[in-house]
Amino acid sequence: MKYFAYLILCLALLGCYGKKNEKKVDNVKEDKNASSYISLPPIVRQNLGISFAKVERRKISKTLRLPGYFEVPSHGRQQYYSFFPGRIEILVKQYQNIDEQQPLYRIHSERWNQMQQDLLESQATVYKSQIAVKIAEASIDEIKKSMQLLSHRLTIAKERENINKEHSESVQKTWQLWIERVDQLEKLDKAGGGRASELIAARAEKATALKNMAEVKEEHIEILSQKIQMENDIQMLLNSLPRVEAEKAVRIQEYEVARAKWEIALSYAADLHNMDIKSFTHIQDDSPLPYWQRAKYLEVRARKKGVVEKILVSTGSYLAETSLVVSTFLPQDIQFRASALQGDMPFLRDGLWAEAMPSISKHFPVERRLQGKIHLSPHANAEERTIDVLMDIPEAKDWTKPGICGYLEVNIETSDTEELCIPVAAMLQDQLQHVFFRRNPRNPDQVMRIAADTGIQNGIWIVIKSGITDGDEVVLDGIYELKLSTSGQSQQAGHFHADGAFHQGKH
Structure with a gap:
């Protein structure tokens, strides 16, 4: 009896456990x-x-699977050349991560020293033309100030002329009065009247008035002469002003030409170093010279951050002509290139969503696959009857290396099923x-x-x-x-x- 009770209890417990862990x-x-x-x-x-x-x-029913591989597009690769003949000094290693503006290699070349001399001469020409412009501006200012001064002196001369005229009239009236007085006294003297002393004094005053009138006329002639001279000087200055202004315009044009040549030469030299103008002309606290004057060699810097892909020469090599020295690429800037049969073109079009995965997709997690939109190549391969299908990778992963083979699953029709x-x-x-x-x-x-x-x-x-x-x-x-x-x-x-x-x- 106890055995059956124990068996029933075990079956009941197993039944409860099965219901508890039952999965629908x-x-x-x-x-x-x-x-x-x-x-x-x-x-x-x-x-x-x-x-x-x-x-x-x-x-699955709406995807097309295409074989392909990951690659670096042309815009994701940077190439650096030797622009001058000279000895190369490599500053980086292959597959090294580099930052923007990091030095890659140096070129020890006489051409760079000659370019520095040309830059100095071009800079001196800019300074000379700039000084010539300032001299022309100073000449114009001097002419204008001289004209202002002469105009002021001319105004004073006109005022003196008016005063002289009034004074001349007064002296002439005085002289006329003394003439009449002398005539009266001479008539009295002939008539036996008058005094001789008065006649002598009147004649003296008449002579003084005549002398004063002569001095007034002489002063008038002097004032008139000065006035005419100042008017001529003003006119000469006024006539010379257009010529000086034209010379200033020529000097400004020469300065602008010299400045443009200087900026072009400086920009070209900065581009050889892959530096911006501000850094290329920067003056450090420990040196009064800018970078382009301090540099004893041509130091090529990275235009963008990335990874050193190839180093085609070694340190100490002498390159006599333009050659590729270093090649870099940005691992994040990558795309997938797949190959589709031309018979599948009716199912393909630009803008379709797709997933890229490596060829080892058997063990590859789904969440690590890359998604993006495809675009078809403008050219097809007539011999192989294929066309390239490209997909830009918006966010690269650690496994997306150039040259890795894989597959592109293209969703050829949008559906929620x-x-x-x-x-x-x-x-x-x-x-x-x-x-x-x-x-x-x-x-x-x-x-x-x-x-x-x-x-x-x-x-x-x-x-x-x-x-x-x-x-x-x-x-x-x-x-x-x-x-x-x-x-x-x-x-x-x-x-x-x-x-x-x-x-x-x-x-």
Whole structure:
């Protein structure tokens, strides 16, 4: 009696445990016989190298898979040449990460020293022409100031002329009065009247008035002469002003030409160093000279940050002509180039979304794939009957190296429908049917052989219409060993030993 009570209690506990861990599975047709599962303990999975892949929902029916490779586009590569003949001194190593404006190599060349002399002469010409402009401006200012001074003196001379005129009239009236007075006194003297002293004094005053009148006239002539001279000087200065202004315009033009030549020469020299004008002409605190005067050699700097791809010469090499010295590229600036058959062109167009992945996509995580929009090459290959399909990589990953082969899955038609898929590598053909092994969702140490009800595939993923659901896992690596162990047999329970040997039934 106690035995039956104990048995009923164990069955009740097992029933409760089964209900508690029961998993609801849609679209799955499992074998009702639990003995159809194959036991795969952890030690067996480790020895056989068995791994699992999750079931995913993907748009397999609307993708086109194209082979290709990752490459650096032309705009992502920087090349640096030797512009002058001279001895090369390399400052970087191959595959070294470099920053913008980092020195790459130096060229010890006499041509650079000659260019420095040309720059100095060009700079001196700019200074000379600038001084000539200032001299012309000073001449114009001097003429204008002289004209202002002469105009002021001319105004004073006119005022003196007016005063002289009034004074002349006054002196003339005085002289006329003394003439009349002398005549009266002379008449009185002839008549026997008057005094001789008065006549003598009147005659003296008459002579003084005549003298004053002569002085006034002389002063008037002097003022008139000065006035005429100042007017002539003003006119001469006024006539010379257009000539001096024209000379100033010529000097300004010469200065602008010299300045333009100087800036062109300086910009060319700065470009040889791959430096901007501000850095090229920077004056340090410890030296009064700018960089282009201090530099004893041509030091080529990086235009952009990146990685040194190639170094084509070694330190100490002498290059007699223009040659490529260093090549760099930016790892983040990369694209995928795939090759499509011309027969697939009706399905392809610019702007379609695609995913890029390496050729080792069997073990490659889905979340690490790259997405982007494609654009077709404007040229096709007539001999191979193909056309290139390019995809710009918006954000490069650590595995996107130039030259890595891979695939481009192009979504050739937009749709919201996604289907349950497993990797093609997780399915094998066994005689007349395709099979795969699904992991027991209730017991991770068991797998079940399932005849695949397949749909379409794209070479990597294949649609499974029944037998799986979201969250399931299928065997990926080690599927060959499972197939060989269960090939041609009815689906029965079994187990693996640690050495990989399979036996049907339980231990």
